[in-house]
Amino acid sequence: MTIDRRSLLAGASAGAALIAAPALVRAQGAGPIKVGEINSYTAQPAFLKPYRQGWELALEQINAAGGALGRKIETIFRDDGGKPEDAVRHAGDLINAEKVDLLSGGFLSNVGLAIADFAAQNKRLYVASEPLSDAVVWAKGNRYTFRLRPSTYMQAAMLVEEAAKLPAKKWALVAPNYEYGQSGVKWFKELLKKAKPDVEFVAEQFPALGRIDAGATVQALEASKPDAIFNVTFGADLSNFVRQGNTRGLFEGRAVVSMLTGEPEYLDPLGAEAPVGWIVTGYPHADIQTPEHVKFRDAYKAKFNDYPRLGSVVGFDTMNSIAAALTKAGSTDTEKLVDAMKGLKFASAFGQAEYRAIDHQSTLGAFVGKTALKDGKGVMVDWRYADGAKYLPSDAEVKLLRPAG
Incomplete structure (x- = not known):
């Protein structure tokens, strides 16, 4: 059998076309839509293991229904270990290599x-799921960044609404010494002073994140003889603070208002030592009976044989909001996605929410209630859902807080 040169070249060209065809199809959008997900998985596992499970549940449901734009969605996860420099390095790798x-x-x-900041410099959409700093959408907000969770301002405003009803005049405050803690204290003080001009703040403690000297912190707060305490610690710091406070009688006869403490991630580890009567933001997962939440909770339990934490909701809602943005944009083009995110309405486990066009902050709310003990475990009681849209500043105020863009 002989093959002349023309036949050989024709065959080679056909083979090359067959090889190039899949690449061409992928270039035209038949491959998966890729989402780069960066988080502190090893540094904050209590929140982020449930977060990833909630994300994976949403992703499974979305892809089972056909994905977005007729394509499957794929997530590439990266662990930043709680270090900003590692997060930026991962972001560069995800954009350039992946x-x-x-x-x-x-x-x-x-x-x-x-x-x-990386997203702004590189003109790529960043959907910030969990970081609570107001600077994310205000002082350092940019065209390419949107945030899902209720911010420190929003949660402080929800708690101030309850704190202002207390007879307490002298307040002490404790928070981790980084952006979130500083922001939480700032807004609580400002909003409470506005609601009750006669209050005074007699002590502030800012222990290092993850390294609280709980005994010394409790002693310093007790020495100021406050009527009430505002707490912003979470995780292991919260557990240490509560145990030392219980041991030393810090909370006896004093009201405590506490951000995040009602979240199962932080309440469950306290067991029977969980505080009673604290005013908190959190997630009473077992008692929320809205159709959206029951559907989410049942699906989560069926998949993971466990109850959801707040992280589960945040992961689930972030993924669903991204899918909604892709559908609205009709494209994976960054500028079209950004435009689609502005004013985007999306379904969450807590009901419908929206990313505000003016500041890119979601209107997702939080639950406000009190802590109690039930069967030797901390729970939330007397709770209500605080719609995030009602706890955000006006457009005129946002224009003063946020740079253009």
């Missing part, structure tokens, strides 16, 4: 701000 279509994630506020 060719992701957008970025998401962030837990600690300083990490979220670092990714947001």
